[in-house]
Amino acid sequence: MAIKKTELYSSLWASCDELRGGMDASQYKDYVLTMLFMKYVSDKAKNDPSAMIDVPLGADFKDMVALKGKPNIGEGINKIIAKLAEENDLKSVIDIADFNDEDKLGKGKEMVDRLTKLVGIFEGLDLSGNRADGDDLLGDAYEYLMRHFATESGKSKGQFYTPSEVSKILAKVIGINAGTSQDSTVYDPTCGSGSLLLKASNEAPRGLSIFGQEMDNATSALARMNMILHDNVTAKIAKGNTLAAPEWKETNGELKTFDFAVANPPFSNKNWTSGINAEQDEFKRFSWGVPPEKNGDYAFLLHIIKSLKSTGKGAVILPHGVLFRGNAEARIRENLLKQGYIKGIIGLPANLFYGTGIPACIIVIDKETAASRMLKDPLDLSKTEGGIFMVDASKGFAKDGNKNRLRAQDIHKIVDVFTKQLELKGYSRLVSLREIAGNDYNLNIPRYIDSSDGEDLHDLSAHLAGGIPERDVAVLDNYWQVLPSLRDSLFAPLRPGYLKAKVVARDVKSTILNHSEFTAFATMATAPFANWFAEAKLDSIDGSELPKALIERISEALLSRYDNIPLISKYDVYQLLMDYWAEVMQDDVYVLVQDGWDAGKKLRELISAKGDAKASKEVPDLVIGKAKYKAELLPPSLLVKRFFASEQTKLEQLQAELDSLSQELESYIEEHSTEDGLLAEALNDKDKVTAASVKARLKLAQDADERKALKHVQQLFDSETSAKKAVKEQQDQLDLLVFKRYATLTIDEVKTLLVQDKWQATLQGSIQAEIERMGQQLASRVKDLEERYAEPLPQITQSVDILSAKVVEHLKSMGLEWAV
Incomplete structure (x- = not known):
């Protein structure tokens, strides 16, 4: 039976539990990832004679299994890893973690027990049958671990990982697509664990030629392992300080140039000048200006620009300060803008990254089209042909623990808007260089895009004389265009410029949701889903289309179906599908691709490592006598129904x-x-x-x-x-x-239960809930307006006078009276 993603992730995270206590996440990640690497290359070598990693005799994971429970297990694991490293030129890559370290793993029996359990967890994973071209289960598992390690490592030690959601944006906005040649090169001068490079390479159908450099030795080792686990064995990852000693150079000593570059440099590096004479830089990277000695943001940006071919494109994550800081940075920013190198800027939400909580932005570089943005005549700004495309995506995110996270819909919207240069009010616009020059080349996004929520103003006349301001109701015009008679059911004229409510506040919601126009709209808004589902042909899954290709196809089709549906955000609908895919459907499809529709008929008996069914940690779907079973695809409730x-x-x-x-x-x-x-x-x-x-x-x-x-x-x-x-x-x-x-x-029954009763029913319910949520939003606003102006000031004053008189009378009856 195929390993589900969620089950693989759970097993890997359980391995981390065995190491907690003796060290923090920034240390035990080396042990877990090394173990994952050893298991993967061993399983792959058994099934692929042409595997590029050679597993010599005595360096297989099974040799680690043979050490379980033995006093010398730590020393033995080190020797096995060393043998594999020696054979494959991976010294100082996979042998970073010391499996015989008593300070971290405990002494004597404690170490033996801990390592025995750790090996046992990986022993139970079969990683040989869970990789197919274009569908990298192991690589995704690596990303899962890296995210969790970065979360647990905290600000000081979590900078080795760029969130995959941000990586996807960088990869897509620099123009890598289905037509990009495998010979094209991609470069990251501060590659960390390599996630950015891999996301960029994955955008090309056959990958790209990868080049990276990383200063931290342990992180560089993570990147090498990451490349191999993602089947990018030929990727070139160098160690060392990119600014002081760039590894990738031409034979003539000049910097090697690349087709694409992506980077997430350390923010505001205060030691960037170490080993560099910026005024006499041999690579001439600082011809547009020398960055401040205590802030290296522009140093990395200038290095990347110099490392791109004349047609090269790049995307760099930098703190927002690079957009508006003055002095030397202002001069560099002005020069780069005049040269037309900056194609666009994408403002991101705060608290996305593990090394810092400050908001960041993506600077998109495009040398190929720079001429269209170049300032031809410094004295005549009207001669510029283009501008800088700006996106303010700072408000699109979801809370994820103590961090913010970009959702699938946020990523898609950013990429759509940027690549298609779509101007959306409060979100994106093309800003002319003339306007930017008028602001002294300050690129602070709020100067050009107002994404603030409009202030909810109170109407003094309405508070004094009653009535609901007609302008407040007109703000909801997008609703009234679709539901014109609903407006007349809720409001009636009172006096010029003001309306009165026809429905009491408590009945507003039911009036809207039960109105014939709203029910007709709900039917109309559900129809695209039914058509999309029929065209998706999910009952034809046979392994010829891999899971990642499948979800891309059907999600893009769903977006298209809801492209012109009023009141419903196509990105919200897209998110419903992507959430369900991540939670349930992805696992189901992986099982179908590898085991076929027969998997729907199978029940797996839950047995613990000791063979005791009672000790299994999984929650059973069925209990028959003393036996406990887990259904792979179809929960018993579907069969019952x-x-x-x-x-x-x-x-x-x-x-x-x-x-x-x-x-x-x-x-x-x-x-x-x-x-x-x-x-x-x-x-x-x-x-x-x-x-x-x-x-x-x-x-x-x-x-x-x-x-x-x-x-x-x-x-x-x-x-x-x-x-x-x-x-x-x-x-x-x-x-x-x-x-x-x-x-x-039967197979037909399995298809009906899975495709219709499980997938379609769940997704359709989510779509209907989204439509109802839209109606509830309208109801909430209408109710707020009604309640706000329900009692004008004279009525409130009269009520106060009446209540005051009653209080006075009660006091008199109690013998309490005083002159006012």
């Missing part, structure tokens, strides 16, 4: 009877177990009335009323026990029917 509805109805009736009895019993006990109640003497030492305590008290009780109460409670306990037994017997009978039904499912 389609094939055993009458049995389920009977179970629900029995459960309802049990609930009623339990409630009656609980209420009776609560009523009569007070200090002087009839059941007070039946309380046990935990102050609870139980069947046993009632039985014991009956033997002693003499009072007729008490005995009557005790017998009634005893009867209720007996009835509850019988009801519980009936529920269990019906549940067991239903479970057995479902268990047997799995084996007799």
